Amino acid sequence: MCGRAAARGDVNSVNPNELTLAEARDALKANRISARELTQAHLDAIGKARILNAFIRETPDRALAMADAADEKIAAGEARPLEGIPLGIKDLFCTDGVITTAGSKILETFEPHYESAVSANLWRDGAVMLGKLNLDEFAMGSSNETSAYGNVVSPWRRAGSDAPLVPGGSSGGSAAAVAARLCLGATATDTGGSIRQPAAFTGTVGIKPTYGRCSRWGTVAFASSLDQAGPIARTVRDCAILLGSMAGADARDTTCADLPVPDFEAAVSRGVKGLTIGIPKEYRVDGMPAEIQKLWDEGAAWLKAAGATIRDISLPHTSYALPAYYIVAPAEASSNLARYDGVRYGLRVPGKDIAGMYENTRAAGFGREVKRRIMIGTYVLSAGYYDAYYVRAQKIRTLIKRDFEAAYASGIDAILTPATPSAAFGIGEKASADPVEMYLNDVFTVTVNMAGLPGIAVPAGLDGQGLPLGLQLIGRPFDEETLFAVAQVIEDSAGRTKLPEPWWA
Amino acid sequence: MNAPVDPKKLIKGGLHDWEVVVGMEVHAQVSSRAKLFSGASTEFGAEPNDHVSLVDAAMPGMLPVINAECVAQAVRTGLGLKAQINLRSVFDRKNYFYPDLPQGYQISQYKDPIVGEGEVLVDMADGTAITVGIERLHLEQDAGKSLHDQDPLRSFVDLNRSGVALMEIVSRPDLRSSEEAKAYVTKLRTILRYLGTCDGDMEKGSLRADVNVSVRRPGEPLGTRCEIKNVNSIRFIGQAIETEARRQIAILEDGGTIDQETRLFDPSKGETRSMRSKEEAHDYRYFPDPDLLPLEFDQAYVDALAVGLPELPDAKKARFVTDYGLSPYDAGVLVAERASADYYEAVAKGRDGKAAANWVINELFGRLNKEGLSIEASPVSASQLGAIVDLIGEGVISGKIAKDLFEIVWTEGGDPRALVESRGLKQVTDTGAIEAAIDKIIAANPDKVAQAKEKPTLLGWFVGQTMKATGGKANPAAVNALLKDKLGIA
Known part of the structure; x- marks a missing residue:
C-alpha cells in the first residue's frame, strides 16, 4: 500500500544484479530498491562467484555502511550522481584503510592512508565500494595470469566446453566482475590496452579516456606517460556515467588536464549523422581471423547505415607501435617500481647488507613478468643503449601521434578498428609461450596509449565458439563524447551482448 | 684555457712545477618554505621525519608537483650569475638505490637545465681578479639522511631533507689554485646571499661542494681528474685541493697514472681516499621524468624577476x-x-x-x-x-x-x-686651559725643556704629557702650536 513497498514488488521479479547502472540509479531514485538491498544483492553474488577469483579483497562492512549512508541521502532528497551504486575498484587504486596490493606480493601488507583521486571522486558522488579487484601484477599482463593472487577466470566459456578462459588483462578482475554481474561497474586502468582488451574478451564496454582526463594521483604507477584510468561497465551509457564521475582536474597530478568534465551521458544519444569514421588499413594485420574482419566490416556498415561517412585512412607508423611500446613502458616501469625496496613499506626480506635486503625483497616480492619488464626497462635506459632504444622509441611515439593528427586534420571524427586480434584464450595457453605472443594482444590498443588518445572497446558480436568480440573506436584528444555517441550506435546495432548464465554460482 | 700560467700559482713537486686545475659543482639549498616537489616544510632542526609528505616518502601513486618559488629562485640565481635563462627545461630521473632515496631516483635536470652559461667575477687578495665560467645551474631534489650511529645493529633514515630543493651550480675548470677555489666559493656564496636564494650556511649543509681536481705540467693538456665529494667548508675546500693535488703530483712524478675516481676528503687525517672507481660508477639511467611536464615560462616572467633583483x-x-x-x-x-x-x-x-x-x-x-x-x-x-x-x-x-x-x-x-x-668628553679648544697645563709641565721639567731646544723630537713627549693632563680632551692642533711657541721650537 505504501508506494515504495508496492514499487519494490515490481522490481522483485527482476534480479537486481541484472540491472544496468543507469537502471539501478533510476530505481534507487524512484525508491524501487534501496541501496542496501542493491549492495547486499551484489555482495551475495560475489560470495557465490569466488571461483572466478575476481576480487582480491571484499569489503562487505564498508559496502553496507556506504549503502546505508546512501539510503539516508536518498531519503533526505540529497542523492548525488552515483548515490548507492555498488562498484568494484581495481586493486591498483589506493583506498584509504583498505590494503592495496597492485596484484603483487611486494604490497601484500600495504595499507594506504590516502584515497586515490579517481576512487575519491566516485565516493564523493555517492558510490559504494564492494571490494578490490584482481589484476595482473602492477598491471603488467594481458590475461590476469601474472597476479600474485591467482588468475581470474572469465565468466565466459566456449560453447560446449568447460575449459577455463582468461578474462584478459590487466583489468581482468574488473571485466570479469562486471560481466558476471558482481558489480554495476568497475574502475580499471589502461597502459597499453588493459581496459579495452579485457572488455572485449568479456563482452563489456571499457573506455580509456584521453591521457590527462583522469588524475593519476593515488593510483599505483606502471608507466606514467601511458597510464590512464577509466571505467568498465555493461553498457556505453554506464561507462559514460562512471567516467563523468571519475574524471576531473587535479592539481596534484601535473599531467592531468585542467579541463571541465563534459556531460558524457548526454553525448550517448547524439548519433553519428554527419560524422566521418576512418578505417585504417594498417590494422588489417596478417593472419587476422576472418571473423574479426567480418565484425569490423559489419561495424562500419552499421555506422554507415546510421548516417556516418566511412573513409579508408592510413596510419603508416602503426606497425612500430608495439615494439616501441615495449621499450617505453618497461623503461618507465623499471624506474617507477624502484620504490618497492623493502625500506619503508610492503614486503621486506632481510639480507646480509642493504644490497642483500634489496635483492632478497625484490626477488621474493616481484613475479616473473614484472622482473622481466624491470630488466628490459633497465637495459634500454642503460648507458650506450639509451639512444638506440629509448630515444628511438620516443621518436616513433611522435610519428604515431602525427599519424593520428593527420587523420583528424583530414576530417576524420573517430577511427574504427578491431579491439583485439582474437577472442579470449584459455588459461595457461599462452603463459608458457614466448612472452611476445602475449604482448601481441595489445597490437590494436597500444597505439592509442602511445598517442595519448581516447579509445573505447564495445561488444559487437560473438565468434563461432560463442565468445564475445569487440570493436575499438579511437577519438580526438578530449573528445570522449564522440566515442560514446558512436559506440552507442554500435551497441544498438549489435544488440546488447547476452552475458553468460552464472554457471559459477 | 691557454692563458699564460702565473708562476706564483704553481705547485713545486720533487721534479717539476705543476699546475692544479679545479672545477666545482656547488650544491646550494634553495631558500624556500616548501620542498621542490611537495608541500612539506624545509625548516631546519626538526625531529627526524617530522617534515615528510607522502610524496617525500615515495608512497605508491604519489606524484611530484613543482614548487613555483623554487623555480623563481633558480631564475634569480641565474640572473645573478649573468647566465642564460632557459625558457624550457626538463626534469629527468637519476636512478639509483639507496635507503635515503625513497623513490629510487632523484629528480634532477640532466640534458636541459633551467640555467645555462654564466660567469662569476672573483677578487683575489692580491688585488687581481679572475673570471670563472659557469657551465650550468640545475634544480634537483636533495636526498634524506642515513643515520648509522643510533643503534648498534640497525641504520635509521631521516627523510626531513628528502625532496628539499637544491641548485647545482657547475663551474668550468677555470680555477688554478686552492686560493682561487676558496675565493670563488666565497664570492658565489655572497651572490646567493644577496639574492636571497640560498642562505649559504655551510654548517647546516646549505652549501656543499664537489671539487674536481687534476694537475698538469704548465702548457700541457688537462690531466685525469678526481672528484672530491661533499666538501662542506671553505677551509676544507682549500685543504682538500692542496692534499689531492700533492697526492696526484707524487703519483705522476713516480711514473704512475691517475685513476679517474670519486674520493672523500677526511679533514681529521688530512687526506683524500677513494670512494668508488670509474668502473664502480653508477649507471644512472637518466630519462625525462614522465610525471612532470617540461618546465616552461616566458621572457616576461624572467624580466619581472630581473626587475626585482x-x-x-x-x-x-x-x-x-x-x-x-x-x-x-x-x-x-x-x-x-x-x-x-x-x-x-x-x-x-x-x-x-x-x-x-x-x-x-x-x-x-x-x-x-x-x-x-x-x-x-x-x-x-x-x-x-x-x-x-x-x-x-x-x-x-x-x-x-x-x-x-x-x-x-x-x-x-x-x-x-x-x-x-x-661624560665630559668634549675636546678642549680653550687655549687658556691648555696653556695653564703646559706651563705647569714646563715648570716641573726644566731639564726636558733644555733638551728640547737641542732635540726638537722631544716635542712628542710634551704633547703626551699635555694630553694626559687634560684627560685627552685637548685639541691636538692647539697643543702642538702652543708647545712649539713656548719651547721655542721653530
Missing part, C-alpha cells in the same frame, strides 16, 4: 668606489655581505665616505670579529656610529676620544652626542 656585489662595489671614494679593497670588504654594505651606507650617507669606511671596517668589524658577532647583532647601530663620525668631523671629540666613546656605546648604549656632554 637587488643590487649585486659587483655593482655595489663599483658604486662605493665612485660615490664614496673608497679603495677597491675597502669597497670589496664592505660589499662581501649585503648587511655590512647596508650598514656602511647608512653610516656613510651625508658623511665623509672614507671616514665612515675606516670606522666600519677597522673599529666595528674588528670588534664584531673579536666577539664573534654578525653585523646584524652589532650593539652599535649605524646611526650611533654615524653620530660618532659626526662628532669627530665637527671637532667636538678627537679620534682617540672617539674610540673611548665607541667603547661606551658598545657596552652601555646611548646617544653618542648626549654621552659626550654627560
Whole structure:
C-alpha cells in the first residue's frame, strides 16, 4: 500500500544484479530498491562467484555502511550522481584503510592512508565500494595470469566446453566482475590496452579516456606517460556515467588536464549523422581471423547505415607501435617500481647488507613478468643503449601521434578498428609461450596509449565458439563524447551482448 | 684555457712545477618554505621525519608537483650569475638505490637545465681578479639522511631533507689554485646571499661542494681528474685541493697514472681516499621524468624577476668606489655581505665616505670579529656610529676620544652626542686651559725643556704629557702650536 513497498514488488521479479547502472540509479531514485538491498544483492553474488577469483579483497562492512549512508541521502532528497551504486575498484587504486596490493606480493601488507583521486571522486558522488579487484601484477599482463593472487577466470566459456578462459588483462578482475554481474561497474586502468582488451574478451564496454582526463594521483604507477584510468561497465551509457564521475582536474597530478568534465551521458544519444569514421588499413594485420574482419566490416556498415561517412585512412607508423611500446613502458616501469625496496613499506626480506635486503625483497616480492619488464626497462635506459632504444622509441611515439593528427586534420571524427586480434584464450595457453605472443594482444590498443588518445572497446558480436568480440573506436584528444555517441550506435546495432548464465554460482 | 700560467700559482713537486686545475659543482639549498616537489616544510632542526609528505616518502601513486618559488629562485640565481635563462627545461630521473632515496631516483635536470652559461667575477687578495665560467645551474631534489650511529645493529633514515630543493651550480675548470677555489666559493656564496636564494650556511649543509681536481705540467693538456665529494667548508675546500693535488703530483712524478675516481676528503687525517672507481660508477639511467611536464615560462616572467633583483656585489662595489671614494679593497670588504654594505651606507650617507669606511671596517668589524658577532647583532647601530663620525668631523671629540666613546656605546648604549656632554668628553679648544697645563709641565721639567731646544723630537713627549693632563680632551692642533711657541721650537 505504501508506494515504495508496492514499487519494490515490481522490481522483485527482476534480479537486481541484472540491472544496468543507469537502471539501478533510476530505481534507487524512484525508491524501487534501496541501496542496501542493491549492495547486499551484489555482495551475495560475489560470495557465490569466488571461483572466478575476481576480487582480491571484499569489503562487505564498508559496502553496507556506504549503502546505508546512501539510503539516508536518498531519503533526505540529497542523492548525488552515483548515490548507492555498488562498484568494484581495481586493486591498483589506493583506498584509504583498505590494503592495496597492485596484484603483487611486494604490497601484500600495504595499507594506504590516502584515497586515490579517481576512487575519491566516485565516493564523493555517492558510490559504494564492494571490494578490490584482481589484476595482473602492477598491471603488467594481458590475461590476469601474472597476479600474485591467482588468475581470474572469465565468466565466459566456449560453447560446449568447460575449459577455463582468461578474462584478459590487466583489468581482468574488473571485466570479469562486471560481466558476471558482481558489480554495476568497475574502475580499471589502461597502459597499453588493459581496459579495452579485457572488455572485449568479456563482452563489456571499457573506455580509456584521453591521457590527462583522469588524475593519476593515488593510483599505483606502471608507466606514467601511458597510464590512464577509466571505467568498465555493461553498457556505453554506464561507462559514460562512471567516467563523468571519475574524471576531473587535479592539481596534484601535473599531467592531468585542467579541463571541465563534459556531460558524457548526454553525448550517448547524439548519433553519428554527419560524422566521418576512418578505417585504417594498417590494422588489417596478417593472419587476422576472418571473423574479426567480418565484425569490423559489419561495424562500419552499421555506422554507415546510421548516417556516418566511412573513409579508408592510413596510419603508416602503426606497425612500430608495439615494439616501441615495449621499450617505453618497461623503461618507465623499471624506474617507477624502484620504490618497492623493502625500506619503508610492503614486503621486506632481510639480507646480509642493504644490497642483500634489496635483492632478497625484490626477488621474493616481484613475479616473473614484472622482473622481466624491470630488466628490459633497465637495459634500454642503460648507458650506450639509451639512444638506440629509448630515444628511438620516443621518436616513433611522435610519428604515431602525427599519424593520428593527420587523420583528424583530414576530417576524420573517430577511427574504427578491431579491439583485439582474437577472442579470449584459455588459461595457461599462452603463459608458457614466448612472452611476445602475449604482448601481441595489445597490437590494436597500444597505439592509442602511445598517442595519448581516447579509445573505447564495445561488444559487437560473438565468434563461432560463442565468445564475445569487440570493436575499438579511437577519438580526438578530449573528445570522449564522440566515442560514446558512436559506440552507442554500435551497441544498438549489435544488440546488447547476452552475458553468460552464472554457471559459477 | 691557454692563458699564460702565473708562476706564483704553481705547485713545486720533487721534479717539476705543476699546475692544479679545479672545477666545482656547488650544491646550494634553495631558500624556500616548501620542498621542490611537495608541500612539506624545509625548516631546519626538526625531529627526524617530522617534515615528510607522502610524496617525500615515495608512497605508491604519489606524484611530484613543482614548487613555483623554487623555480623563481633558480631564475634569480641565474640572473645573478649573468647566465642564460632557459625558457624550457626538463626534469629527468637519476636512478639509483639507496635507503635515503625513497623513490629510487632523484629528480634532477640532466640534458636541459633551467640555467645555462654564466660567469662569476672573483677578487683575489692580491688585488687581481679572475673570471670563472659557469657551465650550468640545475634544480634537483636533495636526498634524506642515513643515520648509522643510533643503534648498534640497525641504520635509521631521516627523510626531513628528502625532496628539499637544491641548485647545482657547475663551474668550468677555470680555477688554478686552492686560493682561487676558496675565493670563488666565497664570492658565489655572497651572490646567493644577496639574492636571497640560498642562505649559504655551510654548517647546516646549505652549501656543499664537489671539487674536481687534476694537475698538469704548465702548457700541457688537462690531466685525469678526481672528484672530491661533499666538501662542506671553505677551509676544507682549500685543504682538500692542496692534499689531492700533492697526492696526484707524487703519483705522476713516480711514473704512475691517475685513476679517474670519486674520493672523500677526511679533514681529521688530512687526506683524500677513494670512494668508488670509474668502473664502480653508477649507471644512472637518466630519462625525462614522465610525471612532470617540461618546465616552461616566458621572457616576461624572467624580466619581472630581473626587475626585482637587488643590487649585486659587483655593482655595489663599483658604486662605493665612485660615490664614496673608497679603495677597491675597502669597497670589496664592505660589499662581501649585503648587511655590512647596508650598514656602511647608512653610516656613510651625508658623511665623509672614507671616514665612515675606516670606522666600519677597522673599529666595528674588528670588534664584531673579536666577539664573534654578525653585523646584524652589532650593539652599535649605524646611526650611533654615524653620530660618532659626526662628532669627530665637527671637532667636538678627537679620534682617540672617539674610540673611548665607541667603547661606551658598545657596552652601555646611548646617544653618542648626549654621552659626550654627560661624560665630559668634549675636546678642549680653550687655549687658556691648555696653556695653564703646559706651563705647569714646563715648570716641573726644566731639564726636558733644555733638551728640547737641542732635540726638537722631544716635542712628542710634551704633547703626551699635555694630553694626559687634560684627560685627552685637548685639541691636538692647539697643543702642538702652543708647545712649539713656548719651547721655542721653530
